[in-house]
């Protein structure tokens with residue numbers, strides 16, 4: 159145990175977590191001494207205060223990562239892998255504490271939080287296994303004059319910026335491949351959920367990660383802090399997960415130093431139910447795709463296109479299932495759907511639902527935020543949603559299912575692909591060949607074919623169009639943190 163007790167602060171009288179910055183292997187307050195509050199979205203109660211970094215702290219963190227870079231890059235892949243494997247084991251040992259922490263600061267149900275911890279830990283194991291398997295190539299130049307020896311080098315200091323919706327998994331999906339590749343890192347978690355990221359850092363400290371390999375900078379005003387990191391001349395990579403809007407801003411800044419960028423951005427996933435679909439299976443999948451994390455997932459089904467022959471059966475089933483969802487504070491064992499992240503999120507969901515209703519949609523259940531404390535929004539099903547409703551074109555990020563009826567398969571693709579996003583699409587049909595044929599026409603990086611969940615550490619997660627650049631998970635996620643280098647020689 160390397161964490162000294164005084165850095166740990168009890169959260170909600172339940173778990174002890176560090177609340178300072180983690181820089182060069184030490185826990186320390188922000189340079190300015192400022193702190194910001196983290197609150198429970200179910201009650202508004204303050205859970206803890208956390209160090210509020212500014213640009214001086216950002217620079218210190220990048221410099222700590224830079225100081226550790228050469229040592230980590232030359233640490234053997236096996237040693238790096240052993241450490242990641244210990245992190246996997248420890249994360250499982252701590253899974254109940256971590257799940258509760260996620261549930262407290264993010265609001266998601268304990269069941270969702272437990273699922274997230276298992277998913278997050280798996281990135282440590284998968285990259286522990288994958289990091290030692292990396293190999294290059296030996297080739298001949300076409301002229302026969304040269305041999306080409308292709309190998310990989312860590313890209314260097316990597317800035318990792320993560321969102322609040324999966325505070326553990328979005329962090330480990332970046333940390334694990336970066337560390338396996340030999341990169342040192344600065345993690346900037348979302349201001350809404352910094353405690354989980356700090357708990358993950360404490361866990362890596364405990365398994366013996368060398369000082370400076372992972373640094374964590376928490377802050378309430380991310381603009382200048384992230385900019386200072388990206389403009390530091392030792393930073394070589396940005397790995398960002400968040401909204402397309404912020405991603406665009408960061409890409410512009412990154413362009414000035416020609417940083418390598420991996421961008422996991424927003425989505426607008428269609429969920430298509432064809433006439434020959436197994437409606438019960440489609441409903442099971444719809445509930446997972448729509449309601450995991452209360453709809454606050456980039457992969458959340460954002461709009462449902464259902465063939466007219468199964469439309470009414472699907473809608474009836476969806477209403478019954480959505481009405482049965484138990485809404486409440488995430489940490490209550492009975493809760494299936496927690497609050498949204500904050501009141502701003504509730505207002506945005508409310509606005510999109512009102513817009514749809516004004517344009518002619520009907521709210522079959524839900525559709526109105528409840529009075530009282532907490533950032534709650536009820537499970538909502540909208541039918542007869544017109545094509546121009548904003549809810550079909552913008553990321554809802556809430557428990558709202560807008561359903562559109564379609565008649566002809568030919569009408570489907572233009573509707574489904576009519577979006578600037580291209581993260582994931584869901585398709586239900588009993589005819590696998592037809593499903594695969596249609597999947598090829600879907601403009602998205604991922605397709606759930608008769609499945610409502612696509613996330614998998616072994617799969618290349620990511621989007622096309624304005625949903626992002628690059629992939630996370632799988633070997634492709636490791637390659638993001640590596641640069642190919644070849645040596646031309648002859649013998």
Ligand code: NAD
Pocket residue numbers: 319320321322323324328346347348349380381382384385399400401402404405407408421422423424425455456457553581620621625626
């Ligand atoms: P966000 O873009 O507001 O914030 C993401 C991160 O960027 C946070 O750490 C935030 O503090 C930081 N940030 C915000 N403004 C910034 C600025 N001006 N400069 C630098 N950093 C800034 O997104 P969010 O609300 O935390 O997360 C929700 C979004 O994330 C959704 O759009 C969702 O689709 C997306 N997301 C995508 C994936 C994916 O893998 N494609 C996964 C999860 C979430």
